[in-house]
Amino acid sequence: MSFIQEFKSFALKGSVMDLAVGVIIGAAFGKIVDSLVADLIMPLVSVVFGGLDFANYYWPLSGQAAGLSLVDAKKLGAVFAYGNFITVALNFFILALVIFFMIQQINRLKSKQVPDSTPKEVAATPEDVLLLREIRDSLKSKG
Numbered sequence: 001m002s003f004i005q006e007f008k009s010f011a012l013k014g015s016v017m018d019l020a021v022g023v024i025i026g027a028a029f030g031k032i033v034d035s036l037v038a039d040l041i042m043p044l045v046s047v048v049f050g051g052l053d054f055a056n057y058y059w060p061l062s063g064q065a066a067g068l069s070l071v072d073a074k075k076l077g078a079v080f081a082y083g084n085f086i087t088v089a090l091n092f093f094i095l096a097l098v099i100f101f102m103i104q105q106i107n108r109l110k111s112k113q114v115p116d117s118t119p120k121e122v123a124a125t126p127e128d129v130l131l132l133r134e135i136r137d138s139l140k141s142k143g
Contacts, residue, residue, distance in 0.1 A: 033095040041094070042087060057083025 056070045062077020
């Protein structure tokens with residue numbers, strides 16, 4: 001099998017295509033979660049903690065003046081942007097939590113929908129019952 005044919009066979013397998021679709025949907029879902037955290041959750045956290053804005057928390061590493069926004073401080077040199085890391089970690093936590101709940105619900109739905117497909121074994125008829133049936137059938141045929 002040539003390299004091109006082998007690659008084509010690999011790339012067109014169902015699992016590879018499913019993975020590609022999953023990655024694309026996951027990226028789009030990640031953007032939704034980013035917006036959820038940045039636009040809805042972090043402003044609420046900011047209000048609860050008195051105007052706290054994690055995105056602008058940093059330690060200047062290049063002698064920047066205090067009180068600059070993160071964007072302005074980065075223009076002047078290196079910064080240790082731990083606030084941005086907290087926001088990204090929160091994004092990840094929320095995304096993982098949402099995916100966990102989704103998988104949990106999908107598994108719950110699958111377990112309800114899939115009937116038990118294993119055939120139930122019929123218990124073997126006891127030998128004395130078989131003998132009584134033979135006697136009954138024999139008496140019926142004679143009489």
